[in-house]
Amino acid sequence: MTGEPCAPTPHGGGPPAAGTPRGHPDPLSVSELVLLAGFLALLGASVILGPGEDSVRILGVRIPSFCLFYNLTGLHCPGCGLTRSFVFMGHGQVLDAFRIHPLGPILYLVVLEQAGVRSWQSIRALRARRLRDGATPPGAPAPPS
Secondary structure (H helix, E strand, C coil): CCCCCCCCCCCCCCCCCCCCCCCCCCCCCHHHHHHHHHHHHHHHHHHHCECCCCCEEECCEEECCCCHHHHHHCCCCCCCCHHHHHHHHHCCCHHHHHHHCCCHHHHHHHHHHHHHHHHHHHHHHHHHHHHHCCCCCCCCCCCCC
């Protein structure tokens, strides 16, 4: 280290945590945690919502389309069907998900991968922060008093 201050991360999370390579965001920055929460919310919604051919349902009640283009023209936009495709994936119906929108299952896997990676990074960062603050790692003997 040359004594220079760390440059802020591209996500506005401040300087990287100890052990984080320079130029990579701190996994515990607010923006990283918001992204993780968003990915987990998408995955949770895909499991909670019920799949259907023309719409998704929650507790058996049809949720109307929020697509402005479809509501104004009656024509499907390139994104129409992605929500239903995600919901089919959340229920393990992969073939139906591809049939509704071919890009849906691919994007679902990207969201699933990102949720897993960001969860793992956050857990590792929490452990590193705890160790840096003087806590003993799990399973390690307590320091002598």
